[in-house]
Amino acid sequence: MRAAKPARPRAMTDDLRIAVLGPMEVWRGDAQVELGSNRLRTVLAVLAMSVGETVSVDQLAVAMWVHDLPANRRRSVQTYIARLRHALGPASIRTSAVGYRLEVAPDAVDALRFRRLLNEAAAARDTPAERGVLEAALATWRGAPFDGVESEVLSGPRASHLVELRLSAVERWIDLGLAEGRHAEMVAEIQLLAAGHPLREPLWGRLLRTLGRCGRQAEALATYERLRRRIAEDLGADPSPELQRIHLSLLNPGGGRSSFAAAGRK
Template identity: 40%
Template sequence: MEFQDERSGLRVLPTGAKQRALLAALVVKAGHDVSARRLIDELWGVHPPANAANALQIHVARLRRLLSRPAGQDADEKTRRPWIVTTPHGYTLRLTPAETDAARFRQLTEQGRRALPHDPGQTGELLDQALSLWRGPALQGSLLGDICADEAARLDELRLAALEMRCDAYLRTGRHGEIVGELAELATQHPTRERFYHLLMVALYRCGRQAEALAVYERARHRIRRELGVEPGPALRDLMVQILHHDPALTGAAGPRPAAPAQPRRTPAPADNTARPLREEMAQLHRRIESLQQDQNQLLLRFRELTGATRGG
């Protein structure tokens, strides 16, 4: 968490953990009164010092001095902007939400979302700008209490959604070759987030790497079953079936600028040992589809039997 004065260009980064947490909490609640009691909870939790109110005042005074310096070293005290204002119940940071990176990120993300249906190229550019604002985990070094922890969780979720939407925009403009590596890393880092697997499978398929796309589904299924104890959702299963049958709908937009040309697909001789794993994997996937269909049919029959018995009773 750092503060930058636009007039001087100077950056303020509090060195102490309590100072960073105090600044972050006030920034999250910028323009709103934050009670002293809540700030004490944010900084010390359930173990505040005996003189917590005085300790908070000392931290606020130090932060005020830090924030006043960038306004100009030679500026008169009366002309410096009073960033932190004392209120009857606590403190307010006189900073509009639009002056924070978090607000700028949200604004660019929302603009990208609105542009996606009709101009995915613009969406990609807007989300590139939005994601460039991130320089590490949300509110890094400031997570002492609920104010910052809750906001960090919201921002992290928004960042993942923005990454998904950006990759979707790249796929829609034919830039699948540029995001295969990034999507593979994201799927590894977030093993229960099915959307990353979905986007990765489409990107690989459009690069002519069908076997790898199908292998991603199997990895996703094992990871999701291990982490959550459930099967992948219908969207991922349907995509696997589409890939197996070379569904024309998967070709998408013909992109003018992939990052790297797709490797030419080779057709090995039937006796080639390198073809066996692929054939075995394809056969396994076909058997898996048939098993899922049989399970579905059995459930449907059981449902009909139960509803028939209920009506008869």
């Protein structure tokens, strides 16, 4: 009796790319796919963030309708899955007994590629390769995550977690640049980053140290004072001990570069 041939693994959709780190975009090869419905974008975004895993019907329904769930959620979800398959290709989504799985490689989703590159950067920490990998990770970002997708499931903790990962990567990138003496070429970009996150004290601390290393103590002190007032008004608190140490180092420029470096290590 002839042995049965093993089943061939289902092919992934190689030409599909999904970008959620900014305005949501979907591409099949060189053609952009327009998803006119917010619920279609929501379903795809949830599936894209779970590549390699099956997402249950209930999870998809909650992401689309939140508290106003349809009476027959399975049939309602099936309707949107059918529309997605029509837009993306019939092999793009696999059905199982419990839900659906997007059939693309993780790197086809910019958020998952970003996470992979962060892991590579962590593995390359304190090596010459780390900075380049971090820059590649940060280059995946184009704006606020899930922009154009109205879903409480995505705009809450998931988006906040991605933003936190990005800011931590930005701060590490700044530290590497300062260690290489690149403060003069980085200062304008750090100013823009800090302005976008007015209460992110670790980022402002790096800006203050960068200004100090550029010999711009007066500007750094004025920046600290504006930040101190904003923290007091918005949070009813004083700047962090780290920011206060950097402030003291700015008041003592005679300490030179070493004082700024010491403030950054503590």
